[in-house]
Amino acid sequence: MTTDAPAQLPLPEVEGLLTAEESRATAEAIAEWQLPSGMIPWFPGGHADAWNHVEAAMALDIGGLRAESERAYEWLVGLQRPDGAWHQYYVSDDAGQISVEQDKLDANVCAYLACGVWHHFLRHKDAGFLESMWPTIERAIDFVLDLQTPRGEILWARHADGSPWTFALLTGSSSICHSLRAAIGIAREVGRERADWERSAAALTHVVANVPDAFAPKHRWAMDWYYPVLAGAVTGERGRSHLEDRYETFAKEDKGIRCVSDRPWITTAETCECALAYLAVGMRDRALELFAHAQSQRLDDGRYWTGIVYPQEVHFPADETSTYSAAAVLLAAEALHGATSGASLFVDHDDVLPVLPEHTPDTL
Numbered sequence: 001m002t003t004d005a006p007a008q009l010p011l012p013e014v015e016g017l018l019t020a021e022e023s024r025a026t027a028e029a030i031a032e033w034q035l036p037s038g039m040i041p042w043f044p045g046g047h048a049d050a051w052n053h054v055e056a057a058m059a060l061d062i063g064g065l066r067a068e069s070e071r072a073y074e075w076l077v078g079l080q081r082p083d084g085a086w087h088q089y090y091v092s093d094d095a096g097q098i099s100v101e102q103d104k105l106d107a108n109v110c111a112y113l114a115c116g117v118w119h120h121f122l123r124h125k126d127a128g129f130l131e132s133m134w135p136t137i138e139r140a141i142d143f144v145l146d147l148q149t150p151r152g153e154i155l156w157a158r159h160a161d162g163s164p165w166t167f168a169l170l171t172g173s174s175s176i177c178h179s180l181r182a183a184i185g186i187a188r189e190v191g192r193e194r195a196d197w198e199r200s201a202a203a204l205t206h207v208v209a210n211v212p213d214a215f216a217p218k219h220r221w222a223m224d225w226y227y228p229v230l231a232g233a234v235t236g237e238r239g240r241s242h243l244e245d246r247y248e249t250f251a252k253e254d255k256g257i258r259c260v261s262d263r264p265w266i267t268t269a270e271t272c273e274c275a276l277a278y279l280a281v282g283m284r285d286r287a288l289e290l291f292a293h294a295q296s297q298r299l300d301d302g303r304y305w306t307g308i309v310y311p312q313e314v315h316f317p318a319d320e321t322s323t324y325s326a327a328a329v330l331l332a333a334e335a336l337h338g339a340t341s342g343a344s345l346f347v348d349h350d351d352v353l354p355v356l357p358e359h360t361p362d363t364l
Contacts, residue, residue, distance in 0.1 A: 009123060011064055012330065012337035014288070017295050023333055025302030027063020030056050030323045034068060035092055038075030042322045047089040047101045050076060051109040051175075052324035054116035059327035061120060062334045062342070069120065070129065076113055077136050084139030085110045087160070103160035107144045108172035111179035113137060115345070118182035121189065122341040122352055134190050141183045144176060145200050152203030152359075153214040170208065170215040174227035177205045181232070181353040182345075188354065202359035208233040220260045222250045222270045230277040232349035239281040243274075250274075253310045256293035265316055267307040268297045272328040279335055280347040291332050297325075304329055 011020035034040045040056040041048045057072035079086060079098065086109060089102040117133045120126070147155040153168035154176050180201040187194045207214050208228050218224045225246045228234040234242050250258045256271035258264065275290035297305040303321040308314065334343045344352045 008064065010337070010339045012062060012333040012339070012343075014291060014333055014336045017288070017292055018329075018333050022298075022302065023330060024063050026304075026326050026330055027060055027065050027302075029302040030059055030063070030326055031065050031068045033323055034060075034072065035096065037092065037096055037098065038071040038073075039090065039092055039098065040072055040323050041092070042324060043320060047091045049089050049106075049109055050086040051106075051112045052327070054112045055327040055331070056323045058116050058119050058342075059323075059330040061123060062330045066124070073113070073117065073120070073133065077133070080136055080139065081105075083162075084141075084143035085158070086140075088157075105143075105158040105160065106172070107147050107154050107157060108169075108175050108179075110140045111144045111176045111183070113140055113179075114183035114186060115179045118185050118353075119342050119345050121186070122345060127189070130186060131190050134186065134192065137183055137186055138192075138194075141180065141194075141197060144180075145197065148200055148204065149214075151211070151214060152200075152207035153211075154204060156216075167216045168214060169218065169224075170212070171218070171221065171223040171227045173204060173215065174208050174231040174233055177201065177208055177233050178231040178346075178349075178353075180204065181349070181356065184354045184356075185352075198354070198357055199359075202356040205233045205356060206359040220262055222257050222259055222261070222274065225250060226257075226274045226277040229280060230273055230346060232280065232353070235349075236281065239277075240283060243278060243281065243283070251290075254293075255296070255308075255310055256290065259307065264310045265307050266293075266310060268294050268304045268325040269306075269322075269328040272332040275332045276335055276346045279332075280349070284336075287332075287336065291329075291336060294329055294332070298329075302326070 011023045013020040039048050040053050057069045061069040085105040087100045088104040088106050090098050091101045092098050114137050121130050154173045156165045156169050158164050184197050229239040249261045256266040257274045259267045271290050271294045275287040279287040304325045305315050306320045306322045306325050307316050309316050335347045
């Protein structure tokens with residue numbers, strides 16, 4: 001899928017917190033667990049889902065492992081259903097045979113490929129790769145937008161028989177906002193503009209930013225708090241106020257970000273994603289503080305604990321390090337380093353993603 005590669009892109013480093021060599025070690029730790037098929041499970045013997053798989057593919061690229069990253073994308077191409085979706089979870093047996101572990105078709109999971117492919121293009125400007133991925137992305141996004149309500153939110157999922165779930169989630173719809181803008185960028189780049197996607201993305205972004213009652217209540221979850229900012233739906237001073245309003249709810253131990261507000265479980269992925277959200281609204285000092293907390297979960301081999309419970313300092317799930325946790329660290333490191341075009345994807349949205357048309361209620 002590659003064309004002649006440009007000079008090796010710089011590895012991310014964050015002064016005093018993460019060296020370029022450590023970034024490479026983390027990427028290599030992810031690659032060590034990548035299967036010959038290209039699948040990246042959460043951990044050896046575990047399942048993979050398309051969302052976290054794409055997150056890990058981006059991290060491999062950030063860490064200088066472009067071929068391994070592209071192999072991860074190729075795995076998704078070969079696994080896509082005719083309707084454009086992927087099942088929720090896949091597992092691989094010892095012979096490399098892939099089977100479905102959970103057959104739900106999650107809209108956010110299906111949309112996220114566009115984000116990863118656009119990230120790859122921002123870094124490498126590989127038009128051939130983009131063109132080769134276009135049919136897969138188009139089918140995936142059309143599947144996702146078939147779950148959009150007239151108001152604009154995206155229903156969470158379909159059952160394997162095609163019947164839709166009855167409610168939308170704020171985190172998922174926020175992430176889809178971001179993925180949709182990436183998909184629109186891809187469409188424009190390959191000469192296949194989709195004005196219908198642009199209208200749908202504008203409606204979705206409006207609902208995420210302004211209609212909280214459109215979503216099932218998940219106020220305990222940190223992702224419902226910071227994802228509208230991370231995804232670029234809530235920006236500027238409003239984004240800063242939005243994050244600060246609930247910061248103490250999710251960061252009480254000053255050790256990182258709790259996954260849920262009523263449990264003392266600090267997770268590496270949420271801590272780094274929240275760092276990206278703060279960086280997106282210009283609060284770099286807070287982003288660095290959170291990134292520093294995440295480094296306390298680093299192991300000597302470059303992996304990261306999934307989570308830790310305070311004050312007991314017990315790792316939970318027990319002894320688990322996960323590829324998606326390591327990937328979130330590298331995405332945050334890339335953004336903080338800022339030396340590649342891919343670094344802007346989660347923090348300088350309007351610089352690297354198409355600006356959406358203004359939404360009015362009759363635009364869908």
